[in-house]
Amino acid sequence: MRGKVKLKVSGIEKSFPGVKALDSVHFEVKEGTVHALCGENGAGKSTLMKIINGIHRQDAGDIHIDGEKVAINHPQHAQQLGIAMIAQELNFVPELTVEENLFLGRLPGSSARVDWKQVRKSTIELLERENLPFKPTQLMKTLSISEIQQLEILKALSIDAQIIIMDEPTSSISNKEVETLFQKIEQLRNQGRSIIYISHKLDEIFRIADEVTILRDGTVVGSYPIEEMDEENIIRLMVGRKLDNVYPKEAVAVGQTIFEVKDFTSEGEFKGITFNVKRGEIVGFAGLVGSGRTEVMRALFGLDPHTSGSVYLKEQEININHPRDAIAAGIGMITEDRKRSGIVPVRSIKENGSLASLEKFFTGGRLQWKKEEETNRDYFEKMDVKAPSLETLIQTLSGGNQQKVILAKWMMREPDLLIMDEPTRGIDVGNKFAIYQLMQQIAREGKAILIVSSELPELLGMCDRIYVMNQGTITGELKREAFDQEVIMKYATM
């Protein structure tokens, strides 16, 4: 069965005001294959997928399914054509039940009355066929992200989708859940379905993809069978240049202890946290999801309360009950959830950049707008933020560029200690590299960084020391010379 072209897009063009998002894009997905789509944030992957899914209309170009030209003008139309999309940010109504969610928008019955019996029957059939342990009446909010994802796949199967688009499906699920997902993907492929798989994680792509298409700046660089590619090649094609070393770590003279935490405890979350950070150091916190790393960082920054313990910055004890206390003392924090507590989406990149340094720009009772513009422009240029102007709304930028603006926000503030919680999540290689370079620059200036990351290679690559956490306590500390993935995993699970 393999080899027959299921989906073909050719000559797709799409412009948004001021941006050419896609330029004569051509690619083909064969039946019964997993086709990976790679590209930096902003390369046009999501726009392309939105066109295929009927959310956007292309300005020019054709889409063929099974050799037949189709004009997809609505997501429901895409569904009828057998296209299903499993979004990165899963959409669901938390108060609905599993069965309601499954048939949302296509409830059986007449327009006057929903046939709930039919809904129940079909739901049970589907759940049994796919061997999923949910109850039809279970509320969506009781499910984990991975379970909701399984349900989304089930939804795709219930409309017998032949083309399934998965946008970063592994970005917020555990390793074990990733295995389950991959098995499912194998199974879907063996049924002859085509999967379009978008991911920044190259190791995943090499594990499950048959072919890979690489996008850069809205054009297709090329489509290749996966056997012909290696990681280095994909990165080179994605960023348009060769990245010699993924982690630009360099030796920096380590100075005095700048930050010290003693017996920091929050009842029920973590206890007895004791550690220190020296000037010029990048200190990592490793551990499994739920080990309490994020909770410690949030409490240190005053976002969550703590019950006891003492914190010293530059040998002075500081009392942190609110982010304002932490910021005033000289601490900055890039939070884990950029959308929830990082960006102000409807405001410009300039206003987002200034947000933590308002007293610097509003002096003498008024805004020093020239100073604000110049400072922001300096930082954005230095950090290579890709945006048409300072007034561009931050929500229109790609995730990587948003993160750079957030980083600029804190660099402008010049904190002595910058806490970074998952700073590169969902960010492409090129921008990751840029963020690592900036971290390195902060360390060089004699400041310090605390970083929490679920990507162990990132910690191994960038840190001077790593603390490992498990179940709310620090279970180990490793110096760079002693970094060892297995030892860290041992500490993380002991």
Add this chain to the structure above:
Amino acid sequence: MFSFKKSSVDISKFSIFLILVFFIIVSSFLNPNFLSSGNIINILRQLAVPVLLSFGAMMLVISGMIDLSAGSVLALAGVLSVSSYKITGSLAVAVVVGLAVGVFANLINALMVVEFKVPAFIATLAMQMVARGAALHYTGGQNILQIGSYTVFGQGHIGPIPISVIIMTAVTGIIYYIMKHTKLGRSMYAIGGNEEAAIASGINVKKNKYLTYMINGLLVGAAGILFMSRVNAGLSNGAIGYEMEGLTATIVGGTSFSGGAGSTFGTLIGALIIGVLNNIMNLTSVNTYIQQIVKGTIIAVAVVWDIKSKRGGRKTTRKIRGEKNPEQSVEG
């Protein structure tokens, strides 16, 4: 590469202004008196109260809050101000009392919202009833008449220009300054745009919410003084529903109901549109019931046109992630 270019003039920013110009042109054809200086001054004088209220509404909506008590607090502040003038004979005391009542009521609004986490909609709805009840109880449901030279605020002139218009203009300038040039204004946008991000950036959200309500209180109090002074009485049942006038003006003027976006200029234009509309319908003797229908329809059409011309600019709550997105909204 980050490139900074002088932003080309964005026509969509002025779409609401064009609607106003359109209304003015049409009105001047419908009635030749429309553009007479007497009529223009009349429009502006009638606008003073709604404009003050709309600025308060704007600041609250931008910060993600609302005030449904404005009309009632206006009445309470107004009657207490009038009454204190009748007792003391001092305009200064009357002004202080009027403003103080507005601020006090809004201090309680802020207290409910900030300390007890009551949704602003509910907290200020409760205040709406309490303030109205207090105003009616204080006057025993009667109107306070013969208010003497208290009428100077709403009816007095300096040269040819009504004092109320001067106050409105001055307030417009002050509000513009606050929104554009102060930390408070910038913080309002951030709080309404994403409160959690504002907190995590070290903005004193509580303090700013208190301040915003208190400025709203000053505006409502001032509106109360102007209102009573213009109608020549202390009306405890006056200005019913005026909070909606303020909200309508600012929403027509492009303020996003989901918070984080809106402008002083837009709000002023929004208020002017409604003022011009009221005026031309009175000049052409349109039946008052029909007036309501026309007003509602035109407001709906104006807002739709504005949204269209900004290409979905108001859908600011839409979740956007990943790639470039064309949605833009007007702010400033």
